[in-house]
Amino acid sequence: MQTRFTSAQLADPATAHSEAILRKCVHCGFCTATCPTYVELGNELDSPRGRIYLIKDMLENGRPADKETVTHIDRCLSCLSCMTTCPSGVNYMHLVDHARAHIEQTYNRPFFDRLNRALLARTLPYPRRFRFALKLARIGQPFKSLLGLVPALKPLTAMLDLAPSAVPSPQSLETPRIANPVGRVAILSGCAQSVLDPEINAATIRLLARLGIEVVAPKREGCCGALVHHMGREGEALGFARNNIDGWSDLIDNGGLDAIIITASGCGTTIKDYGHMFRLDPAYAAKAARVSALAKDITEYLSSLDLPEPVITPGMEVAYHSACSMQHGQKITREPRQLLSRAGFVVKEPREGHLCCGSAGTYNILQPEISRRLRDRKVGNIEQTGAPIVATGNIGCMTQIASGTTLPIIHTVQLLDWAYGGPKPDTMAHIAPAHPVKELT
Numbered sequence: 001m002q003t004r005f006t007s008a009q010l011a012d013p014a015t016a017h018s019e020a021i022l023r024k025c026v027h028c029g030f031c032t033a034t035c036p037t038y039v040e041l042g043n044e045l046d047s048p049r050g051r052i053y054l055i056k057d058m059l060e061n062g063r064p065a066d067k068e069t070v071t072h073i074d075r076c077l078s079c080l081s082c083m084t085t086c087p088s089g090v091n092y093m094h095l096v097d098h099a100r101a102h103i104e105q106t107y108n109r110p111f112f113d114r115l116n117r118a119l120l121a122r123t124l125p126y127p128r129r130f131r132f133a134l135k136l137a138r139i140g141q142p143f144k145s146l147l148g149l150v151p152a153l154k155p156l157t158a159m160l161d162l163a164p165s166a167v168p169s170p171q172s173l174e175t176p177r178i179a180n181p182v183g184r185v186a187i188l189s190g191c192a193q194s195v196l197d198p199e200i201n202a203a204t205i206r207l208l209a210r211l212g213i214e215v216v217a218p219k220r221e222g223c224c225g226a227l228v229h230h231m232g233r234e235g236e237a238l239g240f241a242r243n244n245i246d247g248w249s250d251l252i253d254n255g256g257l258d259a260i261i262i263t264a265s266g267c268g269t270t271i272k273d274y275g276h277m278f279r280l281d282p283a284y285a286a287k288a289a290r291v292s293a294l295a296k297d298i299t300e301y302l303s304s305l306d307l308p309e310p311v312i313t314p315g316m317e318v319a320y321h322s323a324c325s326m327q328h329g330q331k332i333t334r335e336p337r338q339l340l341s342r343a344g345f346v347v348k349e350p351r352e353g354h355l356c357c358g359s360a361g362t363y364n365i366l367q368p369e370i371s372r373r374l375r376d377r378k379v380g381n382i383e384q385t386g387a388p389i390v391a392t393g394n395i396g397c398m399t400q401i402a403s404g405t406t407l408p409i410i411h412t413v414q415l416l417d418w419a420y421g422g423p424k425p426d427t428m429a430h431i432a433p434a435h436p437v438k439e440l441t
């Protein structure tokens, strides 16, 4: 694609990077076929190619974002399906991140939109506040239909829809001491996942401990920054990222780390991008690149180990939902399926596996209609497999899919923990395996 940026514009490194991305796009439109919003809405401006044109026009003319551009960029899920499809290697992720930051700086959103976004940014990344908000949501449930009558308050209704009926008690991450460990890793405790399902990291630590891996927790660590990053709040995202980089760097410098384990693929995509986010920051560039290189999804890390035979053979069918951040953001496709198969599960593939479930960080709250359409499409495809349970590797997808089906949605690592000697996940206690569980040891 030809561009017409001035040399003064290209002196800005973010614009120069976006210009290089834009020049790679050859307008072929292959990406439209796999874009969930284009598939659902059929509007070119809701396709990657259409958005690329809008972003080019906005940046090239150095103008503030307008309503039309904001509408179509806001509808983008950042699912990155377009990046998997694109034959020209267009880095849409960095382009849309830049566009979102530009929108945040130049566009004056309507009052309720600003309020909703500020509320989400000040709540979701903070576990205590998020827990409190979930408790409030239970009180707000009876007023849901009233709130739904006011269009500007639809995000609040969506939040109430997604809020679980019960919030697990807070759990501190217990990391057992391992005699003669064969590896040493840190684990991201994160934000929303630690509140919604602390059992995911508990299962990870149990499984790693059984494999002889020492898990250490940094003194300072929290939200990875993805939630606010996708809202264009760049400064806040960098603040979260710096905090984590400092925490993990302490551990790297004092004892070393083989990996930084991430159990929410949405966070993994962002942490693996810290190197890019800090490339121009002399104080953090090297540390951030080191952290990104060590970041591993739990399935990626487990696949690099010499695993023993599983303790049981569950013989159970599992519909595997590959989160967008897993398959498109991190290109991890083989590992979770192979681990599940090896552990004795029969992996079933839902149709249209490349399409987003509509979760996408805060998308299911800020764009509830499109999100619901995508969720129902995803749930239909999952239920068609006939599998009694669903496995996935991202808490956002777990919450989203669970809001549209009665099937238990379980994190992949919880199933692996069970197969390798851990407890059966509570959410599937009522499900009998297709074949009786065979104890191998």
Ligand code: SF4
Residues within 6 Å of the ligand: 034, 035, 036, 037, 038, 046, 047, 048, 051, 075, 076, 077, 078, 079, 080, 081, 082, 083, 092
């Ligand atoms: S990130 Fe997803 S929703 Fe956004 S343009 Fe690409 S494919 Fe479409």
Ligand code: SF4
Residues within 6 Å of the ligand: 024, 025, 026, 027, 028, 029, 030, 031, 032, 048, 049, 052, 082, 085, 086, 087, 088, 089, 090
């Ligand atoms: S597939 Fe790639 S090159 Fe083709 S229009 Fe989409 S982004 Fe541009």
